[in-house]
Amino acid sequence: MVYQLRCDGCDFEREHADWADANRDARDHEAEHGDHWVRIVDLQEA
Numbered sequence: 001m002v003y004q005l006r007c008d009g010c011d012f013e014r015e016h017a018d019w020a021d022a023n024r025d026a027r028d029h030e031a032e033h034g035d036h037w038v039r040i041v042d043l044q045e046a
């Protein structure tokens with residue numbers, strides 16, 4: 001499973017294989033940019 005982060009407030013985009021890493025990265029970005037909202041999307045690997 002690949003978790004892709006997408007920010008609604010800027011071009012921030014990143015992929016993680018691990019849910020915990022994805023979550024931490026999203027939280028860090030939102031902490032740095034209080035008005036940004038990071039969505040985590042599950043990407044199915046082909």
Ligand SMILES: [Zn+2]
Nearest residue numbers: 007009010036
């Ligand atoms: Zn952002």
